[in-house]
Amino acid sequence: MEPSVAYIRVSTRDQEQLSPESQRRLLQDYADGHDLSIIRWFQETDSAFELGRTQYDLMLEFLRDQPGTIGVLTYKLDRLWRNEVDYAALISMENVRLHSVTEGITDGALGRFMIHMSAGIARLTSAQTGERVRDSAQTKVLSGGWPGPAPTGYLNNTTNKTVEPDPIMGPIVTRVFEVYAYELISLSTLVKRARDLGLRTRYGGTLGKGTLHHLITNPFYHGTILWCGKLFPGNHKPLVTRALFDRVQERLQGKATPRGQTRTFPFRGLLRCGYCGCQLTAEIKKGKYVYYHCTQSRGKCEQPWRRQEALTEELQSVVEGAWISREIVDELLRQLQNEGEERKRMRRAKVLQLKSEEQRLIDQRQNVYLDKMEGRIEESFWSGLDDRLREKLATVQGEIERLSSTHEPDVYNAQRTLELLERGPELYSLESPEDQARHINWLASNCDVFAENVVPTYREPFASVAIGKETGDWLLG
Secondary structure (H helix, E strand, O other), rough: EEEEEEEEEEEOOOOOOOOOHHHHHHHHHHHHHOOOOOOOEEEEEOOOOOOOEEEEEEHHHHOOOOOOOEEEEEHHHHHOOHHHHHHHHHHHHOOOOEOOOOOOOOOHHEEEEEEHHHHHHHHHHHHHHHHHHHHHHHHHHOOOOOOOOOOOOOOEOOOOEEEEEEOHHHHHHHHHHHOOOOOOOOOOHHHHHHHHHOOOOOOOOOHHHHHHHHHOHHHHHHEEEEEEEEEEEEEOOOOOHHHHHHHHHHHHOOOOOOOOOOOOOOOOOOOEEEEOEEEEEEEOOOEEEEEEEEOOOOOOOOOOEEHHHHHHOOHHHHHHOOOOOOOOOOOHHHHHHHHHHHHHHHHHHHHHHHHHHHHHHHHHHHHHHHHHOOOOOHHHHHHHHHHHHHHHHHHHHHHHHHHHOOOOOOOOHHHHHHHHOOOOOHHEEEHHHHHHHHHHHHHHEEEEOOOOEEEEEEEEOHHHHHHHHHHHHOOOO
C-alpha cells in the first residue's frame, strides 16, 4: 500500500456543509478503495489564501522527510492552496502524488495540467472575491459613506451604518488641528500635546508621531474621503474646516501638491532589472511623463530608462507568450469533457456494482440473524459474524457515498481561463495601465527586463502554456 497523508481544512463558510468528520470519513473511504495507507492526518480551519497555516507547514515538513513516494489526500484541491507560496512548495516535491477525492483528477500529463489549472482558478477566485469586497467598498464611498472602522475622533454607528463624531475624542481631534495650525511647535511636541489633551485611539492607546502625522493629513476630517488615490465628498460631519485643514498642511509641507492628485506607477514592484537583479522603479519627468529605470542599488547599471508607454508595449510579449489558439482551447476542452464523461460512466457502473453488493450484505445479515433466532448457529458465532458483515457493509456504503459525491473538474472555469488566454493580447491592448499591470501580475510572478526584451517567470498553469507554445507539446496525446 502506498503511504499517504490526509489534509483537512474547513473554512467558516463551509463548516456546516462539510464538517471535518465528513471529510475524514470520505478520505478514509477513498484510501481504503485505492490501496493507500494514511499514516498521518493534518487538520485546520485557517484560510488557504493566507500564508503561515500551522498544520499545512507541518505537513510540508513531514513530506520533505519522506524517503520515497507519498500521497497527499484532500477533499478538494482548493483545500490545499489559494496562494502562490503554498502551491509552489507542494507541487515542487517530486515524491508527492496528489489525490483529490471529489475531483477525479488523474495522475497523467493532462491531470497534472489540470492541477496547475485548479491552482490558477483558485488564485483567480480569491482575487475576484477581493475585487467584490473592494467593489462593495467603492460603492459605499461613491455614496458618501465610509466602508471601514471609523478614524480616531469618530465612531461607527452600527444601526444606520454611518460614521459619527465621537463626543469625547472628536473635540480633542479638533483641538489638535488648532494647536498645530496656530502654535509654532514641532510635530514631536504635538505628539506630547495630543497625549496631554487626552487623545487616544479606539483601543485606548496613545498616538505616535507617524500615526499623528497621518491623522492631521487625512482629508476625512474636513469632510472628504480619500479612496484609492482619489477624493470623494463624504456625508459625515467634519471635525475641522477646510481652511483649518489647509493651514495645517502648509505648516507641514508648504504648498505641496494636494493629496489625492499624486501619480501612480502601476508596474512598480512587478519588474526586475535583467542585468543586475535590482527592482525597477519609476518617476515623473517634466511634470507629466512616467519613466521606469533600475534603482541601481547594487551599483551602476546599463539598464536604459524607458517611458511607461514603451514599457507597456514591451510587456505585450508576456501576454503573447501565454496565448493559445482557438484550436488548442477547443481540443483541451474536448479532452476534459471526454475524460469527465468516461469517469462519470465508470463511476455509475461502480455504484451499481456496489449497490448490488450492499443489498447482498444486508440480505446476508438478515439470514444470519434468522439462523441465530432459530437456533441453527450459536449466539457467540453470530455476534462475530455480524460484526464482520456490518464492517463490510459500512465500507461499501462509504464508497457509494464517496463516488456519489465526487464531482468532475469544473470545465466551465477551465473554459473561462483558457478563453481569457486566447483573448489575452486583444484584452491587454484595450486595458488601462493599471489593468495591464494586474494582467501581467496574473500571468507572471516576476519579469526580468533587458534593453531588448522582457523575460517573464510565468505562474502555473501559464508556465505549462508557455512551454507548450515553445515545444509544441500540448499534452494532447
